[in-house]
Amino acid sequence: xxxxxxxxxxxxxxxxxxxxxxxxxxxxxxxxxxxxxxxxxxxxxxxxxxxxxxxxxxxxxxxxxxxxxxxxxxxxxxxxxxxxxxxxxxxxxxxxxxxxxxxxxxxxxxxxxxxxxxxxxxxxxxxxxxxxxxxxxxxxxxxxxxxxxxxxxxxxxxxxxxxxxxxxxxxxxxxxxxxxxxxxxxxxxxxxxxxxxxxxxxxxxxxxxxxxxxxxxxxxxxxxxxxxxxxxxxxxxxxxxxxxxxxxxxxxxxxxxxxxxxxxxxxxxxxxxxxxxxxxxxxxxxxxxxxxxxxxxxxxxxxxxxxxxxxxxxxxxxxxxxxxxxxxxxxxxxxxxxxxxxxxxxxxxxxxxxxxxxxxxxxxxxxxxxxxxxxxxxxxxxxxxxxxxxxxxxxxxxxxxxxxxxxxxxxxxxxxxxxxxxxxxxxxxxxxxxxxxxxxxxxxxxxxxxxxxxxxxxxxxxxxxxxxxxxxxxxxxxxxxxxxxxxxxxxxxxxxxxxxxxxxxxxxxxxxxxxxxxxxxxxxxxxxx
Amino acid sequence: xxxxxxxxxxxxxxxxxxxxxxxxxxxxxxxxxxxxxxxxxxxxxxxxxxxxxxxxxxxxxxxxxxxxxxxxxxxxxxxxxxxxxxxxxxxxxxxxxxxxxxxxxxxxxxxxxxxxxxxxxxxxxxxxxxxxxxxxxxxxxxxxxxxxxxxxxxxxxxxxxxxxxxxxxxxxxxxxxxxxxxxxxxxxxxxxxxxxxxxxxxxxxxxxxxxxxxxxxxxxxxxxxxxxxxxxxxxxxxxxxxxxxxxxxxxxxxxxxxxxxxxxxxxxxxxxxxxxxxxxxxxxxxxxxxxxxxxxxxxxxxxxxxxxxxxxxxxxxxxxxxxxxxxxxxxxxxxxxxxxxxxxxxxxxxxxxxxxxxxxxxxxxxxxxxxxxxxxxxxxxxxxxxxxxxxxxxxxxxxxxxxxxxxxxxxxxxxxxxxxxxxxxx
Numbered sequence: 001x002x003x004x005x006x007x008x009x010x011x012x013x014x015x016x017x018x019x020x021x022x023x024x025x026x027x028x029x030x031x032x033x034x035x036x037x038x039x040x041x042x043x044x045x046x047x048x049x050x051x052x053x054x055x056x057x058x059x060x061x062x063x064x065x066x067x068x069x070x071x072x073x074x075x076x077x078x079x080x081x082x083x084x085x086x087x088x089x090x091x092x093x094x095x096x097x098x099x100x101x102x103x104x105x106x107x108x109x110x111x112x113x114x115x116x117x118x119x120x121x122x123x124x125x126x127x128x129x130x131x132x133x134x135x136x137x138x139x140x141x142x143x144x145x146x147x148x149x150x151x152x153x154x155x156x157x158x159x160x161x162x163x164x165x166x167x168x169x170x171x172x173x174x175x176x177x178x179x180x181x182x183x184x185x186x187x188x189x190x191x192x193x194x195x196x197x198x199x200x201x202x203x204x205x206x207x208x209x210x211x212x213x214x215x216x217x218x219x220x221x222x223x224x225x226x227x228x229x230x231x232x233x234x235x236x237x238x239x240x241x242x243x244x245x246x247x248x249x250x251x252x253x254x255x256x257x258x259x260x261x262x263x264x265x266x267x268x269x270x271x272x273x274x275x276x277x278x279x280x281x282x283x284x285x286x287x288x289x290x291x292x293x294x295x296x297x298x299x300x301x302x303x304x305x306x307x308x309x310x311x312x313x314x315x316x317x318x319x320x321x322x323x324x325x326x327x328x329x330x331x332x333x334x335x336x337x338x339x340x341x342x343x344x345x346x347x348x349x350x351x352x353x354x355x356x357x358x359x360x361x362x363x364x365x366x367x368x369x370x371x372x373x374x375x376x377x378x379x380x381x382x383x384x385x386x387x388x389x390x391x392x393x394x395x396x397x398x399x400x401x402x403x404x405x406x407x408x409x410x411x412x413x414x415x416x417x418x419x420x421x422x423x424x425x426x427x428x429x430x431x432x433x434x435x436x437x438x439x440x441x442x443x444x445x446x447x448x449x450x451x452x453x454x455x456x457x458x459x460x461x462x463x464x465x466x467x468x469x470x471x472x473x474x475x476x477x478x479x480x481x482x483x484x485x486x487x488x489x490x491x492x493x494x495x496x497x498x499x500x501x502x503x504x505x506x507x508x509x510x511x512x513x514x515x516x517x518x519x520x521x522x523x524x525x526x527x528x529x
Numbered sequence: 530x531x532x533x534x535x536x537x538x539x540x541x542x543x544x545x546x547x548x549x550x551x552x553x554x555x556x557x558x559x560x561x562x563x564x565x566x567x568x569x570x571x572x573x574x575x576x577x578x579x580x581x582x583x584x585x586x587x588x589x590x591x592x593x594x595x596x597x598x599x600x601x602x603x604x605x606x607x608x609x610x611x612x613x614x615x616x617x618x619x620x621x622x623x624x625x626x627x628x629x630x631x632x633x634x635x636x637x638x639x640x641x642x643x644x645x646x647x648x649x650x651x652x653x654x655x656x657x658x659x660x661x662x663x664x665x666x667x668x669x670x671x672x673x674x675x676x677x678x679x680x681x682x683x684x685x686x687x688x689x690x691x692x693x694x695x696x697x698x699x700x701x702x703x704x705x706x707x708x709x710x711x712x713x714x715x716x717x718x719x720x721x722x723x724x725x726x727x728x729x730x731x732x733x734x735x736x737x738x739x740x741x742x743x744x745x746x747x748x749x750x751x752x753x754x755x756x757x758x759x760x761x762x763x764x765x766x767x768x769x770x771x772x773x774x775x776x777x778x779x780x781x782x783x784x785x786x787x788x789x790x791x792x793x794x795x796x797x798x799x800x801x802x803x804x805x806x807x808x809x810x811x812x813x814x815x816x817x818x819x820x821x822x823x824x825x826x827x828x829x830x831x832x833x834x835x836x837x838x839x840x841x842x843x844x845x846x847x848x849x850x851x852x853x854x855x856x857x858x859x860x861x862x863x864x865x866x867x868x869x870x871x872x873x874x875x876x877x878x879x880x881x882x883x884x885x886x887x888x889x890x891x892x893x894x895x896x897x898x899x900x901x902x903x904x905x906x907x908x909x910x911x912x913x914x915x916x917x918x919x920x921x922x923x924x925x926x927x928x929x930x931x932x933x934x935x936x937x938x939x940x941x942x943x944x945x946x947x948x949x950x951x952x953x954x955x
Binding site for chain 1: 722723724725753790791792795796799800802803804806807871
């Protein structure tokens with residue numbers, strides 16, 4: 001049933017009010033209002049208006065605006081007041097079911113690993129070990145625990161296989177006859193955008209509009225675009241306006257302003273209570289040993305330690321990921337994700353709720369651990385204060401990256417991204433698509449790993465950051481699918497000549513020299529369709 | 530005659546593929562040392578022989594070598610410091626504004642080498658300085674060695690008792706013996722990234738000293754220590770914490786063979802701009818260019834500017850946590866060994882671009898040419914300083930502009946040339 005706009009709006013307002021009530025911002029606003037009573041400009045006759053004016057001029061109204069804006073960004077609009085909570089998570093039943101089975105499978109695999117190795121999912125650390133860990137908190141990278149017995153919970157390709165096998169049980173009724181022509185790996189009829197729609201959505205990437213990543217290259221005089229863009233960025237920061245910042249970064253962030261702009265958009269201010277929260281997580285890590293920690297350890301060693309750019313930050317990665325795996329506040333986002341948090345219990349306390357340990361979804365799966373690692377690592381180029389780095393990562397995760405590891409129908413979910421990629425390729429580069437399919441090199445098999453990691457570990461860091469500017473600016477991951485298609489378009493000539501999957505992989509093995517903004521611009525705005 | 534006649538004949542005593550592949554790809558012909566050769570890429574031992582008084586080697590116009598005869602004026606730690614000190618005093622005597630000092634008596638623009646003394650000759654001077662800051666740490670480096678060999682840290686006078694005895698019998702002869710050391714104030718507040726210490730390796734090509742013409746390779750890199758940096762005294766003996774030479778780091782437990790603990794300079798730039806801002810980052814890189822040029826100017830008067838020579842130096846620079854760069858040393862024979870695949874590519878390209886500048890068109894050289902290559906052949910080099918061009922701009926050019934700014938030295942900041950905000954010199 002369609003929701004009329006008014007009740008939709010009041011539902012949204014009610015929900016936001018509910019969420020902000022009792023937040024620290026709320027108590028700060030109250031305190032500010034009370035403090036203002038002592039000020040001479042506040043008059044009893046016009047108390048309400050005067051306080052409102054005061055909050056406006058002192059910048060507190062803006063903080064409230066930013067918080068509301070943040071809530072709007074993160075949470076979807078309600079579907080119907082009478083809809084059950086699962087529908088908020090994921091409206092399509094078959095998607096919910098698929099995600100549920102996937103989680104069960106992972107948990108089963110994890111449990112059997114525990115049994116095999118005789119290690120519990122979670123246990124309290126002996127005091128001596130706690131002391132040791134605390135001492136080496138800043139250099140966990142120098143540790144060399146024996147990780148040889150830990151094998152991946154599942155192979156990266158397994159997740160793609162699950163997605164490939166998704167079917168809409170209602171599909172046979174032929175609701176979408178055009179979909180029968182889809183020759184890619186994803187076989188569910190989700191709606192994805194076409195190029196005209198993408199051009200509209202991503203209009204700020206158009207050929208006539210200045211971009212960082214294109215119009216700041218050495219050959220372009222900075223008076224042309226860059227200087228003014230920097231000036232505007234500084235103004236946006238001075239006014240601390242989240243919404244303006246989000247609009248601004250669509251054209252890219254100047255490197256010196258990026259850290260602050262992202263924090264503004266994500267509404268991260270690193271308050272004392274945030275630092276305290278991080279410290280609490282840290283002490284949780286010290287006190288309890290989770291099986292997942294070893295998997296994280298192993299994967300950081302394999303991934304980031306060998307990366308040309310990220311190896312320097314290895315120690316930060318442990319700190320952030322170990323804390324993250326214990327962060328139950330992440331569970332909040334489950335209300336809008338299709339994933340359900342799996343529970344496990346501290347050894348010896350099975351069934352006792354106070355000893356239950358919740359995991360953020362899929363934190364124990366190798367593919368998503370790699371993705372975590374690679375999604376934290378670029379942030380180390382921007383933030384070097386641990387609690388701020390942590391919060392930025394957590395916010396990026398709950399807004400965007402979790403969608404890459406769970407099965408849902410959301411337009412930024414991995415299923416939609418895969419379908420969008422395949423559709424773009426099949427529609428606009430049909431010859432290439434058919435050729436690759438013929439030789440057993442379905443394009444998605446190659447591009448899947450790029451998208452599921454938001455291209456981290458594949459692009460040069462400066463290019464990756466320019467790409468993520470746009471993820472934040474457009475509040476969507478669709479650009480990952482567009483870039484993936486643009487990369488194929490760019491290498492089309494070489495790809496047409498390959499005759500095997502391995503050869504195709506080789507052509508696309510090295511993306512480190514690519515410039516993402518020209519690729520995106522050309523694909524969206526300059527390709528003859 | 531035949532086709533061979535026009536080809537460059539090369540010799541080398543350094544068996545490295547990055548060199549040999551570059552010669553072969555130009556179709557040059559390998560010959561033996563005693564034959565007629567045009568190009569000799571030699572080790573520093575060989576250059577000593579070639580130019581030594583006894584051997585009396587005379588190079589002909591079509592012969593080029595890759596070292597200046599007395600490169601050690603720059604590349605020996607003690608002589609480098611000596612030349613820089615001399616240069617500063619000369620400028621001071623002339624009343625040059627470059628030699629301006631601050632209220633503590635420190636050079637404002639020319640304080641880029643950590644306080645250094647020669648041992649055993651300056652032992653007493655060193656002790657005087659040491660006693661001013663008894664809690665400081667000093668680094669002892671043998672004058673004639675490379676790759677981090679023989680280096681150690683001290684924080685107590687007792688640790689260098691040996692040189693105190695020797696100072697009583699010091700003479701010019703013992704100074705040049707293998708026992709000669711330099712002792713420098715250790716920079717114990719290096720800039721750390723990810724908690725790790727690093728240094729910068731930059732390649733600088735000098736084609737002539739008078740007039741000075743030098744080029745900087747854009748693709749320098751940072752070498753990271755594998756272990757977390759700690760200034761604590763208990764770790765003074767742990768060379769893995771303190772020394773960044775790859776030769777030393779390679780043997781640490783944590784050494785990683787895939788990335789070799791290196792970052793490109795552009796990575797460093799991205800990190801610094803993102804975390805510290807653009808102005809301070811630009812200032813840092815400008816200062817780095819500045820100190821390189823000043824070090825070359827310092828030795829230019831004493832260098833044998835033999836027209837058969839060019840040289841590619843490896844500059845080692847450390848940045849402290851106030852973003853001030855310090856010149857640690859200059860290498861005449863930067864390592865051509867590759868620790869990773871990326872490294873191999875970098876060094877291959879480095880040699881390639883070097884040869885394109887030093888041996889124009891890859892043809893038989895004529896050492897009388899003007900050593901002014903066209904811009905197109907620079908490859909990844911950019912002009913760092915061109916004295917001829919600088920002088921044609923006016924005598925006070927040094928005062929006004931950044932080194933080589935008018936010739937677009939900044940690479941991806943070339944468009945910034947001319948902006949007054951860059952001049953922090955005055």
